[in-house]
Amino acid sequence: MTALDFDIAHLLAGLLVLVSFMLLYQDRMFALLNVFALHAIALSLAVGWQAWIQRAPHLYVTAAIALTFKGLIIPVALHRIVVRLGIHRSVETVGGIGLTMLAGIGLVALSIVVMLPVTAVASSIGQEDLAFALSVVLLGLLMMVTRRNAVSQVVGFMSLENGLVLAATGARGMPLVVEISVGFSILIAFFVIGIFLFRIRERFDTVDLQALDMSRGEQE
């Protein structure tokens, strides 16, 4: 493995973090879904590159799963759900976008501060990759916390999972069985959440989570 290999690996992982930031400032629903697809494509590129430099063919399968499921099927399905349900097309955020971006920058800094010394003994590929992966996970969580709309929470959850896959592949790859089962569990989570969206919508005429709280007799 040459220095160039590392640089490209870091470039692709950094791209994933960048796309995570892009997810944070989207205020239109379809744009959000498109950026999410982009996120998955970036992930599959990063994983594919890891497969190449690690000579680990099973990682290609991982990359393919990421590309088909997360880059294609899930965004398209979410797209159709949004259309079918007539969900409000703008993304309601909690707190301003600027504030969220600042918090995101803080989280990336935090994950680098945490990860670099901790993984100093690990392999050099793992080091930065793990820091980037943790950033992606934290940004996904941040997105789930700062969005009111159920669809954007789903997107936050999926991007979080992308971060986990990145971390796993960076750490010398994970067994294919694990990867496939994680992929399937994500798919099942997506189904469940999708069904819930329909149910919530049926009952409350909206997928704004505030309506759920109101039905419990509480006000924000």
Place this chain on the structure above:
Amino acid sequence: MPAAGVQALNGLAAGGVGALLALGLLAPALGERRGAHRVIYLACVLVSAALAGLAFTTLAAIGAGAPAAVVALPVGLPLGQTLLGWDALGAAFAILVNGVTAVVSAYAIGYGSHEEEQQRVLPFYPAFLAGMNLVLLANDAFSFLVGWEFMSLTSWALVVSRHRDAGNRHAGMVYLAMAFGGTLSLLMFFGLLAGHAGGYGFDQIRAAALPASTGAAALLLALAGTGSKAGLFPLHAWLPLAHPAAPSHVSALMSGVMTKVAVYAFIRFAFDLADPGAAGDWLGGLLVMLGAATAVYGVLAALIETDIKRVLAYSTIENIGLVFGALGLTLAFQSKGFAAAAGLGLTTALLHSVNHAAMKSALFMGAGSLIVATGERSLDRYGGLARRMPRTTAAMLVGALAIAALPPLNGFVSEWLLFQAVLASPTLPDWFLRLVVPACGAAFALAAAVAAAVFVRLFGIGFLGRARSASAAQATEVDAFASTAALVAAAACIVLGAWPALAIGPLQIVVAALLDADVINPVSGPWQSLVPLPTSASSYNGLVILVFLAASATCAALALRLLASGALRRAPAWDCGFPDPDPATQYTAASFAQPLKRVFGPALFRAREQVTMPPPGDGQAATIEVEWHDLPWRYLYRPMAQGVLYLADRLNVLQFLTIRRYLLMVFAALVTLLVVVAAWH
């Protein structure tokens, strides 16, 4: 006997525990059939007697030089096997536990028929016995804790067997909370030890050298865990609630035997597993002080209480104080290198455990018979039972004399040895101990004196005078099983008092095994007199006193027979010239305790009396209201319970957050932890 023989004995003992567990399972199968309890209790008698015999054989073999052996059962937790086996200490306590259990189970053959809901007691009783035996057999931390918790839970089930009484349910809750707290401390204790030893087997723990500070911390945890089970002040609060709530044969076992299992556990920890070394001096001093506080507190509370079973339960607390005081003296002497005095202290603790088990079981069995015969529990509702229930009276009288430490009974021997150990303390080179031990010795003396008052009161109010209630006036003697079992326990008190060498001899094997030093056997001479320390000039021979007392009493009886008139005349009791010869004009339990209550009540129990005298001409009755408080309950337990309730109330908010808030909490927790990790590096 070779090691293989001891191994086989241990295997048989493990089989005995299994048999007890099987009996617990068999009990529900027998259902509500008549006589089911007789089958179960008779089987318990047989298994317990067999276990006691096995334990005695093992102890004798170990005393003859055979090494202790361990049986490894393949069953157990994933982290290891179950190691079972008696060493000298375990075997000695197994004799105590199973011997008393056999007698008490025989008592239950008769007593048990008065139980209304048999199935609430029968399955748990053998399981409770199995739990206690498992604790004594355990040779690794896991099986010890399993046995300990098993013992706690099954005894809890027995405490709440009469669950329709709200008081019993409350007792059960308090007991459960305290038992869990105690087990938690033991868990942490074993965690500390196993962390250093790298394993959970007692052999591994013994082999590992413990840093002094860790040893002291571990021993404090052990003290909290075992003290809460034994009823050490201020962890005693559950005991006077729970012991009386159970059926009387279970009370006899909980008070007489289960507290001894806790004493066993403490001896195992302090003298075998986690030797405190140099920290023994202040730990010993602390233990002596706790023991003195426990003894004084327990005996004064017993004096105030009028419910007979609660009196006995408080008296158990007192005796546990004496035992732990003796253990504290042992630790102190051992840390200063006084081998002979340390041996005396440990002998005292062990002997008093044995003696207390005998007398307290006799007393609780007698109390159970009284409750069955009269349906009453308050001392003020008894009276005049000596004539109506002669056999129970005899057992209670011997038990009361023994626990009041009158020679030639067994209570005197161990308390006398305790004071001999206290008197050896001025030789200690430590000013703290020289100051604390005699002061606590004075407290022990006070406790012993007040204990005499407690039992004079219990016997005098309960059995003498005239019946104070209609049910006491019609009481009849209980069945042969119950009264004989109580008499057997009482006979044990006499035998152990007249011939203490019977118990001290086997206990010396234990002391020698635990203290690793040349221990001086206090029994000496052809007449087996007790000479506690070669330096002290005092000695005691129970047999001489028994013979003297028997001879002088026989002479007096003969003289009375020969010189007095032989005619027997029964007449109404003299009424002191009052026109109304109502039994209520007799001394009551409260009036007997009044002088001592006046002295100690206001300071120790925040006791208050309010007398309302109606003015002359007013037809209302005069009233007297007495209230007293359990201060540790008020200032320790209640604030703790209220704190928990307050926190639970505040945390209730967490159940009603929005989804986003829950996510936010996860997120915040994650980020906080990451920040901590970042700051750490």
